[in-house]
Amino acid sequence: MNSPSPLELKAISCSFDSGAEGLYTATQGVNLKVNPGEFVSVVGPTGCGKSTILNVAAGLLTPSSGEVLSFGEPLKGINKKAGYMFQAEALMPWRNVMDNVLAGLQFKGLEPQLAKEIATDWLKRVGLLAFAERYPHQLSGGMRKRVSLAQVLALEPELILMDEPFSALDIQTRQLMENEVLDLCFGTTMNKPRSVLFITHDLDEAIAMSDRIIVLSAGPASHPIGEFNIDLPRPRDVANIRDNPHFFELHASIWAVLRDEVMKSYAKQLA
Ligand SMILES: Nc1ncnc2c1ncn2[C@@H]1O[C@H](COP(=O)(O)OP(=O)(O)O)[C@@H](O)[C@H]1O
Ligand SMILES: [Mg+2]
Known part of the structure; x- marks a missing residue:
């Protein structure tokens, strides 16, 4: 039997109360599936x-x-099989780097010695073991992101959810981080490939990272309007993969769908 899909959204609609204007339907009828070991990106305005x-x-x-x-199971409450990484900084400023990575492992109830070993291992993998005693404010933005990454991956989540995690970084740091994510998720360091749902508004980033890209329409009632398989070879270097002629073809086909949605969204902002 095939292993169950790490995530399946079936006909998801989300409406928000927007005060005097009544209900705002942000998404409507969203169907989306992440297959085992697959890196799926969602792009949209x-x-x-x-x-x-x-x-x-x-x-x-x-x-x-x-x-x-x-x-395969209906989700109730927090998704405990998922690890999340958001755009905003999520480190605890009063804990040093080691203690930030340890926090989740301790919360999971691991033996202190084992937790320490795993945290040490992950800090080594993201190249920050020498900074274990530092506090978040003593690190660069890129280093803080690497701590967040270690924090999430140390828990070995079966599904990784990322919401524009690197959009605040400069382009070089960002590309380094993107390569690290690909290596950590798909390289030999993990026991098995991870499944990832990655959110970005950056089409280049989505193509460089993903196996599949889903394009969302502009809101209200946003829903998938296009789906593209990214059949570029792995392992990938996100900087070099942009030179692959097929990257340009993929970019052109996806942008043809995305462009109209971005323009609609832009026009709405001006209205
Ligand atoms: N908690 C909320 N209450 C009211 N409106 C919300 C809430 N969360 C999101 N929205 C609205 O739903 C729409 C989609 O938001 P969001 O998912 O944050 O968009 P994106 O991440 O694509 O930029 C926006 O119009 C936003 O203002
Ligand atoms: Mg967002």
Whole structure:
């Protein structure tokens, strides 16, 4: 039997009370599936509902209607099989780097000695073991992101949810981080390939990272309007993969779908 899909969203709709204007339907009828070991990106214009969808997958937001399946089981409450990484900084400023990575492992109830070994191992993998005693404010933005990454991956989640995790970084740091994610998720360091749902508004980033890209329409009632398999070879270097002629072809086909949605969203912002 095939192993169950790490995540399946079935006909998900999310409406928000927007005061005097009544209900705002952000997403409507969203069907989305992440297959085992697959890296799926969701792209769409700002405000279309990307974070809303990720929050539903994380179990942080209950949809107004529709069903969420996590490894074949209906999701109830927080998605405990998922690790999340958000755009905003999520480190605890009063804990040093080691203690930030340890926190989740301790919360999971691991023996202190084992937790320490795993945290040490992950800090080594993200190249920050020498900074274990530092506090978040003593690190660069890129280093803080690497701590967050170690924090999430140390728990070896079966599904990784990422919401524009690197959008605040400069382009070089960002590419380094993207390569690290690919290596950590698909390289030999993990026991098995991870399944990832990645949110971005950056099409280049989505193509460089993903196995499959889903394009969302502009809101309201945002829903998938295009799906593209990214058949570029792995392992990939996100900087070099952009030179692959097929990258340009993929970019052109996806942008042809995405462009109209971005323009609609832009026009709405100006209205
Ligand atoms: N908790 C909320 N209450 C009211 N409106 C919300 C809430 N969360 C999101 N929205 C609205 O839903 C739409 C989609 O938001 P979001 O998912 O954050 O978009 P994206 O991540 O694609 O930029 C936006 O119009 C936003 O204002
Ligand atoms: Mg968002």
